[in-house]
Amino acid sequence: MPDSAKNDNIYQPRPARIDRVIRESSQIKTFVVRFAEPAVQEAFTYRPGQFLMVSVPGCGEAPISIASSPTRPEEIHLAIRRAGQLTAALHLLGPGAAIGLRGPYGRPFPVEDLAGRPLLFVAGGIGLAPLRSVILYTLDQGKAYGPRTILYGSRLPSDIAFRQDLAAWQEDAATTCLVTVDQAEAGWDGPVGVVTTLFDRISIDPEATVALVCGPPLMIRFVLAELARRGLPAERIYTTLERHMKCGVGVCRHCHLDGRLVCADGPVFSLAELADLTTF
Numbered sequence: 001m002p003d004s005a006k007n008d009n010i011y012q013p014r015p016a017r018i019d020r021v022i023r024e025s026s027q028i029k030t031f032v033v034r035f036a037e038p039a040v041q042e043a044f045t046y047r048p049g050q051f052l053m054v055s056v057p058g059c060g061e062a063p064i065s066i067a068s069s070p071t072r073p074e075e076i077h078l079a080i081r082r083a084g085q086l087t088a089a090l091h092l093l094g095p096g097a098a099i100g101l102r103g104p105y106g107r108p109f110p111v112e113d114l115a116g117r118p119l120l121f122v123a124g125g126i127g128l129a130p131l132r133s134v135i136l137y138t139l140d141q142g143k144a145y146g147p148r149t150i151l152y153g154s155r156l157p158s159d160i161a162f163r164q165d166l167a168a169w170q171e172d173a174a175t176t177c178l179v180t181v182d183q184a185e186a187g188w189d190g191p192v193g194v195v196t197t198l199f200d201r202i203s204i205d206p207e208a209t210v211a212l213v214c215g216p217p218l219m220i221r222f223v224l225a226e227l228a229r230r231g232l233p234a235e236r237i238y239t240t241l242e243r244h245m246k247c248g249v250g251v252c253r254h255c256h257l258d259g260r261l262v263c264a265d266g267p268v269f270s271l272a273e274l275a276d277l278t279t280f
């Protein structure tokens, strides 16, 4: 993997700027960003599931999944939910603003192993960001991938992020895309209920399907249990873990979890790899 976006000093972010901001929902914005140095931008590549350490001068940095696909190298998308100080500062920035980026880091989704298999993506809220990278990747590879089923859950209709993508996937002949909300609002005539309630609307072939899951920890736990109940083996279920991390590269060990480092051994893990976790 080319290391163009990494400096000799691994903690030194590369200068970057915001090109465009897409408002996804009340709490989520997608930032289209690029490295300030054209040579760095041109050589930058990554794999679906990897993340960047994103910094705002004077505010610190946080890991953010790359929501775009390496098959579309002209743009890097970072979908960011306002959570605390750093993400609130990011949400105030507009086109032209300077930020820092270092990476890509982390173990990606095993996209090669997904070819030729039915794929089931289950996402909650901002959790669709890293899965969006895989979904766009598989779409761009054409017939090598699919059929895809995408289940997306959001708290309220007004919280639904990635609306444009969800609409496009609902139009795609090789993709089934269902969206549910925990609680309806005026004008919503779609499914109501947590994301696992959508499982009764689809059929899963447990002999072949690979599932990719990302969302809040509670959602992940219920989805993994549902997938196990439907006979999907732990080796074919992938999920991402979130932990506070500082360095992002396996040095500080801040994101240590039962013998694993979420930054370097993950953030993508198969459920089989997590079988002995005591804290998940």
Ligand SMILES: Cc1cc2nc3c(=O)[nH]c(=O)nc-3n(C[C@H](O)[C@H](O)[C@H](O)COP(=O)(O)OP(=O)(O)OC[C@H]3O[C@@H](n4cnc5c(N)ncnc54)[C@H](O)[C@@H]3O)c2cc1C
Pocket: 051, 062, 063, 064, 065, 066, 078, 079, 080, 081, 082, 083, 084, 085, 086, 087, 088, 106, 126, 129, 130, 241, 242, 243, 244, 245, 267
């Ligand atoms: C590999 C990875 C990829 C991520 N990708 C994205 C992404 O694509 N988009 C996005 O919006 N966020 C993503 N996050 C989460 C993001 O890094 C954190 O929310 C970050 O701490 C926000 O920084 P802040 O200073 O704004 O908030 P903080 O002040 O750090 O935190 C605000 C609140 O969120 C809680 N929190 C912070 N980080 C975590 C965490 N890792 N796990 C659980 N709770 C946490 C804090 O306890 C606090 O309550 C990712 C995290 C990881 C580890």
